[in-house]
Amino acid sequence: MDLSHRLQGRTIVVTGAGSGIGRGTALRLAREGAYVAALDVVPDGLEGLADEVGPTRSGGQVVTGPVDISSEESVKAAIASVTDARGGLDAVVNAAAVHYGDHTHEMSLERWNRLLSINLTGTFLMTRETIPALLESQHGGVIVNFSSTSAYFAHPYMAAYSATKGAIMSFTHAIALEYADRGLRAVSVVPGGIETAITGSTPANLPADVDWDKFAKLMPVLGRGKFGTPDSIAGVVAMLVSDDGAYITGTEIRVDGGTHM
Ligand SMILES: NC(=O)c1ccc[n+]([C@@H]2O[C@H](COP(=O)([O-])OP(=O)(O)OC[C@H]3O[C@@H](n4cnc5c(N)ncnc54)[C@H](O)[C@@H]3O)[C@@H](O)[C@H]2O)c1
Structure with missing residues (x-):
């Protein structure tokens, strides 16, 4: 199936685009025709991303920029820069996150x-700052947030991380209902x-006495x-984020290779 034009003409923000899933997603969306604003707090991973897209028949491209999603000021500046340049926004993909593992009784309040x-x-700041522009999208705005299977199933040493991922899922449900009548969709992806x-x-982020049997x-x-x-x-x-997802909102899609059945 030729999907090279599925997202033609759409403007999409992807956070965490300097690495892993966010990076792969930025490339994929551009190859399907989107103008992708690929944002990350670490600039190194963004290097070369625009060129890596390669020539697209649908005009898809990646532009890169900085954002620290934990900073209100930084998020405001990053989103304003995209919407000013493009005159709107069609989707946001909130992939940026960090992960630590700790014995919960030893975890510092700082961590x-x-x-x-x-x-x-x-995820809240990115969502809040993009909603006004997403509500104006002629395609129907879309928010894709990143949860994790750790929100559903016990992951050892990851109580805090799992709590953030469960909260993101609940947050996304509420947004989906709140804005459905204005054409906005909100979905969580749940990777394994x-x-x-x-x-x-x-492994380096887990306690030194980690019990691997728990995995x-x-x-x-x-x-x-x-x-x-x-x-x-x-x-x-x-x-x-495409029209193929037009009837999906207020839910999550688990992509875990059958880890949990
Ligand atoms: N990899 C997995 O197995 C897995 C499983 C479940 C869920 N997830 C989720 O998928 C998403 C992507 O994870 P990944 O595996 O690609 O991780 P990754 O570490 O490869 O990429 C995360 C990116 O987020 C960026 N980032 C971190 N803090 C930031 C901040 N304050 N502002 C902006 N960017 C920031 C990092 O610099 C990095 O480029 C995350 O939300 C993660 O929780 C991943």
Whole structure:
């Protein structure tokens, strides 16, 4: 199927676009014709992204820029810069997040607050700042937020991270109802284990005395038990922000290679 024009003419913001799922999603959306504003707090991963899209027949492209989603000022500036340049916005993909693992009884308040301020408050700030422009979208605005299977199923040492991901799911449900009559859709994507910087750094981010047996139930059955790729999520996000997702709102899509059945 030729999807190279599915998102032609749409403007989409993607956070966390410097790495992993956000990066793969920015590329995929541009290859389907979207103008993608690819934002991240770490500039290194954004380098080369615009060129990596390659020539598109539908005019899709990536422009990159900075944002710290935990900073109100930074989010306001980043979104204003996109909407000023493009005259509107059709979708936002809130992929940026951080991940730490701790014994909960040892977790500092500073680490707890940092997780919440990026994962949850960051998703709120991005959502709040984009809603006015999304409500004006001629295609019907779309918000795609990132939850995690850790919101549904126990993930060891990840109580705080899981709490942010569960909260994002609830937040997204409420927005979907609040704005449905104005044509806005809001959906969460719920990845299982995907090979990215987050999963790569997980062992180093876990307590030194980690019990690996506790991870036994967290492996996929597809792909011979290997974690998925960012592309396996990017294609789902592309569907959600396109007209193919027009009847999907207020819910979540789990993409976990059959980890949890
Ligand atoms: N990889 C997985 O197995 C997995 C599983 C479930 C959910 N998720 C979720 O998918 C999303 C993408 O994760 P990933 O695996 O691609 O991770 P990743 O670490 O590869 O990418 C996350 C990106 O977010 C950016 N970021 C962090 N803090 C930021 C901030 N304050 N402002 C702006 N950008 C910031 C990082 O610089 C990084 O580029 C996250 O929301 C994550 O929680 C991932």
